[in-house]
Amino acid sequence: MTTIPELVDRFVKGDQRAFAELIARYREKIYSIAFRMMGNHLDADEVVQETFVRVFRKRKELTSVSYFSTFIVRIATNFAIDLLRKRKGHSSISNDTSTLPGSTQLDLARQVATPQQMYESKRLMEEITKALDQLPPKQRITAILHDIEGYTKEEIAAVFDCPQATVRSNLHIARTKLKKILRQRLRVKERK
Amino acid sequence: MTCHSALALLDDLVDNDLDQALAGKLRDHLDTCPSCQSEYQATIRLKELLRQSKSQGPDRNYWNETTPLIMARTVEAAEVDFEETTREQTIAAQRNALVRSLVSLAASVVILISAVLIGQNHLPQNYADRMGSESSRLYVVSAAADQLSYGAAFFAADQRSRLARGMLLMGPPGLFGRFAMLDEPPSPEATSEKNTQP
Numbered sequence: 001m002t003t004i005p006e007l008v009d010r011f012v013k014g015d016q017r018a019f020a021e022l023i024a025r026y027r028e029k030i031y032s033i034a035f036r037m038m039g040n041h042l043d044a045d046e047v048v049q050e051t052f053v054r055v056f057r058k059r060k061e062l063t064s065v066s067y068f069s070t071f072i073v074r075i076a077t078n079f080a081i082d083l084l085r086k087r088k089g090h091s092s093i094s095n096d097t098s099t100l101p102g103s104t105q106l107d108l109a110r111q112v113a114t115p116q117q118m119y120e121s122k123r124l125m126e127e128i129t130k131a132l133d134q135l136p137p138k139q140r141i142t143a144i145l146h147d148i149e150g151y152t153k154e155e156i157a158a159v160f161d162c163p164q165a166t167v168r169s170n171l172h173i174a175r176t177k178l179k180k181i182l183r184q185r186l187r188v189k190e191r192k
Numbered sequence: 193m194t195c196h197s198a199l200a201l202l203d204d205l206v207d208n209d210l211d212q213a214l215a216g217k218l219r220d221h222l223d224t225c226p227s228c229q230s231e232y233q234a235t236i237r238l239k240e241l242l243r244q245s246k247s248q249g250p251d252r253n254y255w256n257e258t259t260p261l262i263m264a265r266t267v268e269a270a271e272v273d274f275e276e277t278t279r280e281q282t283i284a285a286q287r288n289a290l291v292r293s294l295v296s297l298a299a300s301v302v303i304l305i306s307a308v309l310i311g312q313n314h315l316p317q318n319y320a321d322r323m324g325s326e327s328s329r330l331y332v333v334s335a336a337a338d339q340l341s342y343g344a345a346f347f348a349a350d351q352r353s354r355l356a357r358g359m360l361l362m363g364p365p366g367l368f369g370r371f372a373m374l375d376e377p378p379s380p381e382a383t384s385e386k387n388t389q390p
Contacts, residue, residue, distance in 0.1 A: 016267045023259055031249050041250070049262055056266035128245040146207075147242040153209070172203050178242075179234050186237050 008068050012059050022068070023052055029149065030076050036144045037080040037137075039129050047083065051076040070158045073145070077159065081137040131181040139174040146171055193221040198228045206235045 002021065010018035027048060034047035054075050062071065132140050138160075145151040145159070146167075153171070157164045179186060198221045204210045205218055222229045 016263075019267060020259070020263065023262060024255075027255060027259075028249050032246065035249070045258065049258065049265070052262045053265050056270075124241070125245050128242065143242065147239050148246050150243075153207075168203065172200075175203060175235060175238060179238055182238065182241070183234075185241065186234050 004068050008062055012062050019056065022055075026069075026072055027052075030072065033073065033076055033141075033144060033149060034080055036129070036132060036148060037077070037084065037141060039133055043083065047076060047080050050079050054079065067158065070155065073151075074159045074161075077141050077145075081141065084137050127182065127185065131178050134181060135174055135177060139170050139177070142167060142170040143174040143178065147175075193217050195221075195225060195228055198222065198225065199231060202228070202232050202235055205232070206239060 002018075004022075004025070007018045007022050007025075011022060030051050031044055031048050034044040034051075035041065038044050038047060051072065055072055058075070062068065132143065135143065142156060145156050146153065151159070153164050153167045156167045160167070198218055201210060201214065201218050205215055210218065222232055
């Protein structure tokens, strides 16, 4: 299997198939981040498309980039944050899951054993999305990248080109706010 | 360890980012502080909840539609831009070549006329006599003729004479090429001997 550095090298030299392969390898991750940031499929779709368009236009910069993963996530998150700022920080959360592609709804149905579990699963997703929507963009994306997508603090610091201490601070504040918002679900006793 | 310090380190403990010694001290504190222990458990549950909420993402049909859209906005758009740019560059290059040729032609004509006008007034008389009596052929070597290795243009006799007076040894490069005298001009000694003879 071709490694990412090899694909990136071919892509920079103009290989269209290498670019198509990079899209195939990163599209799920970018969609997942975008959906969590924006709260609905339509905006996530816009973020995904625009991310790859910008990656293509900035391909000359890739010669000085150590990690393509960091590069593409940075582009995606920056665009998503800009889009959120245009909407004054709030995503358009769609409680109606019919905005999701029909087959995704089928996937959700197939994964859970009972309608009750399916209902709970959808409720959880909506609650988490609403909770994340109450965070400022930087804290929101930090929580998404670290606790949902599994990025390390070091990787997140590379994405935002900031010290790890800043990532730690944003993550701590995000978790504190989320614990307060979701205290019912977490059954958290408020500190006095 | 105080509660304030413990709470500041809780996230790192949950993420396994603490060294063993510090983690040990923190766990000792958590064992003795129900409040901090409760906060620790809540952080673990929150992290697990977020991990469970990871979306499945759209299926293959979505990507079958979206990927061609991305390619159309990127690679295919770049190919169209490249073709248009190449065509524009070719047209510009052809236009520049034509302009250069016209400028070169105009410069050649100006220099030619200037040479004739200057030559009429400045050629020494004995040399002018020699040029009038001997057949000197003046070749106008065009750049094209050089390459094709055939033919040369001859001027009329009176034109040759005037050009020779101009002593134009090097014409401008370009369409008209160079002007050259095939016969050698008289040596200065021969000229002065002739002048001193009674």
